[in-house]
Amino acid sequence: MEEQLAELAAQVAALEGRGALTNTMFAEMFYYITIPLMIIIHAGFLAYEMGASRAKNALSSGVKNILAFAFVIPAFYFFGWWVYWGLPQGFSGAAGPNGLSGAEFANSIAWGWGESAAFMGPNLSDQISGVFWGAFTLFAATTASIMSGAVIERIQTVGFVILAIVLGGFSWTLAAAWGWHADGWLVLNWGVHDFGAAGLVHAVAAFFALGVLINLGPRIGKFNADGSANDLPGHNMPFTATGLMLIIVGFWGFLMACVVVGGEAWSWGANYATIYGTPITLGALAFNILMSIAGGIIGAWIYTKDPFWMMSGALAGIISAASGLDIYFPALAFIVAFGAGVILKPCASILERMGIDDAVGAVTVHGTIGIYGMLMLGIVGSGYPAALGEGAATVSLVGQLVGAVVFIAIGLITGYASSLVLRMLGMLRVPESAEIAGLDTVKVPAQAYPEGIPASAPAAE
Amino acid sequence: MFGFPFDNGGTWDGVEGAVFMGAGGGAGTYTFIAIAICIAALVIGQMGEASKYSKHK
Known part of the structure; x- marks a missing residue:
């Protein structure tokens, strides 16, 4: 009998071990999959930007976008990851109440040298750091791509890459540390809730872009002497619209990566949670992302009938509901997104009347709508606990407003300051003659359409 | 209709269960x-589409 009991106990222990290993492998795979899904966002931004450029700048816009992706990755490895873990309590680097933050904690896990390097490279005892870092790196790269579209056709390549490094490595990461971390002061003190990063990714990137646009100035020919604006259409609208659809595909990975898998030592509990530790299901994402895409498209269609703005409306729909995708009722997400689709074009027109040449509407789609989404959640989601446990701050309009103001300030100040320095160094804007000639012919050793776009050969009989 | 649908401090x-805004009543309004x-x-x-076609009749 005792032998049978011992054998049974051994079998149970073996089963528990296999179950735990399966969960660990699932968790690792969960984040691993989000990385290529998010790279689809960049395929989309690449197509979107190149299509939105005039033919003479198509490839240079592509070069700029590809380089931003390439440089943000090592920047986030070198220092961005440290910012996220080190600064949730502010620039003091103090540790937060959950013991997951502060300079000392970050020093132990987020530098690529010393003892912390064990967590920054292949490690058979650590199946989460690499994939979690990878997902966050793609968030960082997304911020750079958001900014990238706004500044096409007149920004210098290296100057732009430096801006991408500042934004992807520092600006958005600081916002994430403060408002997207269980120890973040905006979460603990103000109940800021931004599940899908409407504010801390989209709005930060968009207002960073706005700060850059102020120093960069409009493209030649965009505005007339009387201040009225001219349309400078891109050379390939179908390419742009398809790119937008790819961005939307990739955002499924982005929002999936905002979920914390359960059942691991680093998890919030046995089941899925938001990054704040509050409960969520993937079903919530399926319901609300789809309904918000639909609402955004329909809202933009009603107002514009333009495929560019309709697909931008899809993106705006997701962004408008992103803060509360975990708790919205699907029909409510649709209503909020519909509103975003309707206001999209008028908001972009207001920006244009202010003399800002945002070539792809990035400031409006990501910035204005990101802030709209944060505030809408403050109104309809007021009272939801922003974190786990008793005494947690609750979601409120005031709290969301504070979060929005902080995110705007982080983006705008860092974008304006860094681009001002580049302008003073002569590294921001291309020379006027180069802009008129077209940047492809000036600096890209390849031709976008060497045969033009000729009619194809006749069909075989 | 708005806010946290639970009265538990x-x-x-x-x-447990449905956690969306309007859970327990009001969601149907949305x-x-x-x-x-x-x-x-x-x-x-x-209406907009019909007005476009009106020029082609």
Whole structure:
């Protein structure tokens, strides 16, 4: 009998071990999959930007976008990851109440040298750091791509890459540390809730872009002497619209990566949670992302009938509901997104009347709508606990407003300051003659359409 | 219709089941508003489309 009991106990222990290993492998795979899904966002931004450029700048816009992706990755490895873990309590680097933050904690896990390097490279005892870092790196790269579209056709390549490094490595990461971390002061003190990063990714990137646009100035020919604006259409609208659809595909990975898998030592509990530790299901994402895409498209269609703005409306729909995708009722997400689709074009027109040449509407789609989404959640989601446990701050309009103001300030100040320095160094804007000639012919050793776009050969009989 | 649908001291402790805004009553209102928006969008869209076709009759 005792032998049978011992054998049974051994079998149970073996089963528990296999179950735990399966969960660990699932968790690792969960984040691993989000990385290529998010790279689809960049395929989309690449197509979107190149299509939105005039033919003479198509490839240079592509070069700029590809380089931003390439440089943000090592920047986030070198220092961005440290910012996220080190600064949730502010620039003091103090540790937060959950013991997951502060300079000392970050020093132990987020530098690529010393003892912390064990967590920054292949490690058979650590199946989460690499994939979690990878997902966050793609968030960082997304911020750079958001900014990238706004500044096409007149920004210098290296100057732009430096801006991408500042934004992807520092600006958005600081916002994430403060408002997207269980120890973040905006979460603990103000109940800021931004599940899908409407504010801390989209709005930060968009207002960073706005700060850059102020120093960069409009493209030649965009505005007339009387201040009225001219349309400078891109050379390939179908390419742009398809790119937008790819961005939307990739955002499924982005929002999936905002979920914390359960059942691991680093998890919030046995089941899925938001990054704040509050409960969520993937079903919530399926319901609300789809309904918000639909609402955004329909809202933009009603107002514009333009495929560019309709697909931008899809993106705006997701962004408008992103803060509360975990708790919205699907029909409510649709209503909020519909509103975003309707206001999209008028908001972009207001920006244009202010003399800002945002070539792809990035400031409006990501910035204005990101802030709209944060505030809408403050109104309809007021009272939801922003974190786990008793005494947690609750979601409120005031709290969301504070979060929005902080995110705007982080983006705008860092974008304006860094681009001002580049302008003073002569590294921001291309020379006027180069802009008129077209940047492809000036600096890209390849031709976008060497045969033009000729009619194809006749069909075989 | 708005806000946290549980009266348990503003905590997630012990919360189970539907957690969306309007859970337990009121969610249907959102659904009917969304349906109305879709119908209105189709009506407005058709009016706009018809006006475009009117030049081609």
